[in-house]
Amino acid sequence: MKYKDYYGLLGVKKTATAEEIKKAYRLLAKQYHPDANVGDVEAEEKIKEINEAYEVLGDPAKKKHYDSIVNRFNFVSGFEFDPQKFGFKPKPEFSGKTDGAFSDFYNLFFGNDSVEFDPITFETGFAKKEETLLFKRGEDMFVNYEITLEEAFHGIDTTIQVKTASNKIKEYEISIPEGSRTGDKIKILGKGLPGTIGAPPGDLYVNLIIKKHDKFTIRGKDLEVEIPITPWEAVFGGRAVIDGIDGKLNVKIPAGVQSFNKLRIPGKGYKSGVSRGDLLGKIKIVVPEQLTDEEKNLFKKLSEVSKFEPRVGY
Numbered sequence: 001m002k003y004k005d006y007y008g009l010l011g012v013k014k015t016a017t018a019e020e021i022k023k024a025y026r027l028l029a030k031q032y033h034p035d036a037n038v039g040d041v042e043a044e045e046k047i048k049e050i051n052e053a054y055e056v057l058g059d060p061a062k063k064k065h066y067d068s069i070v071n072r073f074n075f076v077s078g079f080e081f082d083p084q085k086f087g088f089k090p091k092p093e094f095s096g097k098t099d100g101a102f103s104d105f106y107n108l109f110f111g112n113d114s115v116e117f118d119p120i121t122f123e124t125g126f127a128k129k130e131e132t133l134l135f136k137r138g139e140d141m142f143v144n145y146e147i148t149l150e151e152a153f154h155g156i157d158t159t160i161q162v163k164t165a166s167n168k169i170k171e172y173e174i175s176i177p178e179g180s181r182t183g184d185k186i187k188i189l190g191k192g193l194p195g196t197i198g199a200p201p202g203d204l205y206v207n208l209i210i211k212k213h214d215k216f217t218i219r220g221k222d223l224e225v226e227i228p229i230t231p232w233e234a235v236f237g238g239r240a241v242i243d244g245i246d247g248k249l250n251v252k253i254p255a256g257v258q259s260f261n262k263l264r265i266p267g268k269g270y271k272s273g274v275s276r277g278d279l280l281g282k283i284k285i286v287v288p289e290q291l292t293d294e295e296k297n298l299f300k301k302l303s304e305v306s307k308f309e310p311r312v313g314y
Contacts, residue, residue: 003080004052004106009052010024010053021054032046034047048101062110136199140202140204141162141204143205143206145160149216152176155175157174158176160206174206179271182209182210183207185207186208187203188204191204221270223270224281231285244265262280
């Protein structure tokens with residue numbers, strides 16, 4: 001028995017609306033109408049197929065039934081299959097009568113009142129447990145792949161190695177889009193586990209994981225970076241050259257800034273679609289580890305004259 005691709009016969013997508021299906025049917029019916037194709041055997045067969053396709057896709061209940069078959073088996077047009085090997089079984093009272101106006105495929109699933117197949121309810125159609133089906137799509141495979149923050153930010157074409165079910169190593173070329181994030185998945189069609197009895201294989205999903213960076217942290221659409229400054233820069237302000245993910249940045253340090261304050265540099269953060277977030281510069285006031293005698297004396301003098309009490313009001 002041959003599988004019928006009703007969408008293909010009408011030349012519409014699987015997402016076509018009822019109106020689009022009707023319009024396509026009317027155009028084809030007019031093109032292949034017997035009155036316009038007298039004596040054309042091919043046109044006669046074509047109009048039968050078109051009528052059959054619309055009989056199913058033009059009926060919401062039959063269309064839903066047909067879509068469930070399409071989604072489960074992924075048959076291609078003209079695929080030869082034995083219904084019994086795919087879990088389709090007639091009810092005990094099946095008389096064997098069919099509607100001669102349509103194909104065996106139609107009669108199997110949508111035949112007249114004498115043909116009672118129901119592969120949707122699992123009662124008399126598919127086997128009750130999917131595992132018992134002889135024809136079964138292969139399972140999907142999932143692998144993790146680590147990338148650097150820079151690779152995720154800019155995007156990269158790379159090659160990954162994947163261990164198959166038979167412990168062989170296979171290589172696949174993938175394109176990691178710019179602005180990728182941990183948890184994003186890249187789908188490689190048909191590279192999962194094999195199906196049974198010629199059923200299509202599953203797909204391979206590459207799960208992206210961004211490695212921890214020694215400078216930057218992703219905060220939603222923003223990036224955060226630490227800005228170390230000296231105590232005197234904190235008091236008087238100034239300018240500092242800091243690292244951005246795509247180059248150096250010269251930023252202004254406001255006078256009187258405190259540790260853990262954050263400076264926002266617009267448009268220099270992570271990518272979010274076609275736009276970018278901001279770069280958050282987290283201030284860290286750093287005291288020199290080694291001081292000269294003069295520096296120690298200056299700090300000592302400051303401690304003696306200052307009336308600042310950091311524990312008051314903080």
